[in-house]
Amino acid sequence: MSIEGEVASSRARLTKVVTGAVAAALVAWFVAPQVLDWSGPWVPSAVEVAGLLPVLLALVWGIGSAVRGRFRVLLLVPAVAIAAAVAVGVVLIAQYEAKPGDEGVLPGPVGVRVVEGAGYCGSHSCSRDLEATGDRAADVMRAHLASRGYTPKASLDDSERMCRRTGLVVTHEACAELHKATPSSVEVVWYVN
Template identity: 50%
Template structure:
């Protein structure tokens, strides 16, 4: 459908903020009774919050969706919710095509994102923004052997101690004295590791990468 193709391009340009509204807008077009419409609409809004807010706040854990899950998994879950609503309204066949198109768009965007990230540096992953009171300067990072890393230098009072506390508050736990890691994802988890290296009493260099 030309509409779906155009919407996919717009989503790729705007990110999850636009795609998150697709199921809600679609349900507004498909709903026929106010009770079912309200119940499903509130469920979709709650799902949108769950898929977006925890990661934006830098949280981690097995209940926090990863970045790519905010496309393919979000599409699957919201399509199921909409399908239940349509079944209650006895209009499942009428909206099935739109739901399949939405799921297909979610998987298409996921594929594009994964391909784009093959040789891309990791996202902020809770390392940034840095803790208040520290000056943050990002370095060039590194790419090689199919993986990339980012690095920042943070300077300020007791920077090494403050940065470790900051990483712990974002879900990182010590794996070795030099490395801290965290996992994010509901269905398929991915591990991000950060290596804070003390330069001086007030300076620390942090390198992070996706395992």
């Protein structure tokens, strides 16, 4: 093999390694926080996982292929973008009138007994609820929510309200309200804003 051939082969291998590393880092950044139930401004929302991640991966793959001289692969990027837009639509429709997920509220904390209620769905909004009983139940639930990224927010009524946000571009805000707090029980209602 000539020196030029070895350089081209070495460059192609390096491009594949870099492309793979960047793609793996993107997948880890977008998927791991969802699995670990993290929150914060650098945690992608479900809409971003469905729409932004595929487009970013296609761009990384396309750029890596272009560096290796395979420019036709770049034609697939618009197709991936269209498929991602369809996936975002499916996610938005699925979230529109569905009860929220666990959103970091469940599983409940150690030290209290948690019984989930039936939840509620009304006109374009749904919520879930639970009752926690045990010693200092309201304090334990408040600390549990804080450990999951919830911060105090202005209340809409006489209840205590805590919310957390995720999302880089498209934010997803979940709020939990603590109602009927007594020394040994509290009702928690959570929903997506």
